[in-house]
Amino acid sequence: MDKMKVYLLIGAVLIIIVLAIAIKQWIQGSPSPSSLAPHSVVTNFKGNPQTSRAFTWHTKSPDAATVLQLAPGSGVTSFDGKDVMTFYGKTSQIRLKDGVLQGVHKVEATDLAPGTRYSYRVGNGEKNGWSQPAEFETEARGTKEFTFINVTDSQGITDDDFKLWGQTLGKAFDTFPDAKFIIHNGDLTEDPEDESAWYSFFRHAEPWLRSSALMPVTGNHDEIDGKAELFLSHFNLPENGEKSANPGTSYSFDYGPVHFVFLNTESKVKKQAEWLRADLAATNQPWIIVALHQGPYGGKQKKSIVEHWVPLFDEFGVDLVLQGHNHEYSRSHPLKGNQITEEGTGTVYVVTNASGRKLNKKKDDQFYHRVHLQNGKPMFAGIRIQENALAYEAYDIDGGRIDGFVLRK
Ligand SMILES: [Fe+2]
Structure with missing residues (x-):
């Protein structure tokens, strides 16, 4: 073979390799940052x-x-x-x-x-x-009224999956344009060690995440076997929670008249109960909202959570528990002592379906369900807080109103 043919052959092979990489990238839909920019x-x-x-x-x-x-x-x-x-x-x-x-x-x-x-x-x-x-x-001093957005389980794999998550969040801000921040109830991505998924998660939600604080819960796809490095590398969270848990996976903060408590259902459940008791005992805020991933009233129950946390929700009068994990919509009756109780005397537990592509088939109804459905569309909720009322409104990505309720003080 003469020299020219060898060069042509090498050139052809190189072109094929470059094309193959480009096609693989295109199929996987996993773009990556193109420069050293943030x-x-x-x-x-x-x-x-x-x-x-x-x-x-x-x-x-x-x-x-x-x-x-x-x-x-x-x-x-x-x-x-x-x-x-x-x-x-x-x-x-x-x-x-x-x-x-x-x-x-x-x-x-x-x-x-x-x-x-x-x-x-x-x-x-x-x-x-x-x-x-x-x-x-920044939050205004003396804030008495505000709205925040609740989403959960964006849990994508491909860039296209996260495009859908971005659309859900965009629709949430179209519906609740004055929302001050976002609570995400965990499972942000499917594989917490896949950085291309994190890149897509942020890229498709950029307009909102760059201005409204995102407060994430740690889900079973965020912390695995006690490890949550890549998840936690993407956030700068309060570290005022249980010391033995991963820093940033249990924490609390106040906004307006609400005390928000974030719990990590994936590890240190019993230890967090000690911190939770002290945290709840120390607040004088009129409203208490808890956010966690694998909820006690939303699907398959984690025994340790029902045993160690629910009695504290009852004792300290937690108003609303935002849950994730189940990828279906559910709202409980007001509950206390593991039973349905009078309006205004118990805790309401919700799962705002999922905000990405993964939606589960509706599971069996349980005694605590007041609303329980799967309409096959990603969802979000807007929660309006006033001094004497908490109004929760859930919508799907197409703007269909799925559920709503008001808790009063
Ligand atoms: Fe999930």
Whole structure:
């Protein structure tokens, strides 16, 4: 074979390899970040939502600095004014399944003014290393009324799965445009070690996750055998929960007249009960809402949760428990002592179906079910809090109203 033929053959083989990789990528639908720019930017409440906000992003650069700049006001694009605040955070690294090291960037803005809109950008502090600017708002002092969004089990595999999750969240914000934050009840992705799924999770929800805090529950697809590294690498969460649990998997915070408690159903259930008792005993907030993944009244019961947590929900008068895991819609009667009780004297447990593609067949009805259905469409709920009323409204992705109820004080 002459030299020219060899070159042609090598060229053809290379073209075939490149095409094969492109086709595989296209079939799997797993795009990846194309530059060193920050991706998967998300904000959380960590300290007081009136005066602080926490941020997390990843980069392909494991050594890049972690810098946040913000300025009061909407539509700020230049971050060199006198009122710009700069915060420096921590860079850590996470090794992905393919062995690649990814930069994990976490920072918290503090001493913010309540009820104020801020523009911000995150990056490595160098000219070309910044994200696009986005905006968020701190909680107003004395907030008596607000709305938040509840979704659960986005649990996708492919980029297309997460496109659907993004559409669900988009519809939720179309329906409840004044929602202040999102509670996600766990199972954000199917495989917590698949970073391409996390990338798609954030990419398709970017417009909302960059401005509204996302407060996640830890599900059985987020923490497996006590390990939740990649899940937790994507969030900057309160660490005021049970010390023996993974930090950021049990926590509580206040917003308006509500005390929110997040529990980790995947490990340390009994230990969390001790923390839960102290946490609930210490709050004077009129409303208590608990968020957890494998709920006591939503499907197959975890015995330890019914034994250790439900008596505390009863004792401290938890109003509403947001559950996940079952991938069907359910709402319980008001319950106390494992029995149906009078309106206003027990705890209501809901599962807001799932927000992604995976929807389960409706399971058998149980004594506690008041509403129980599967209409085959991803769902979301908006929860409006007032001092004397809590209104829950659930919709499917097409705007169909599925259920609604009001709890009163
Ligand atoms: Fe799930």
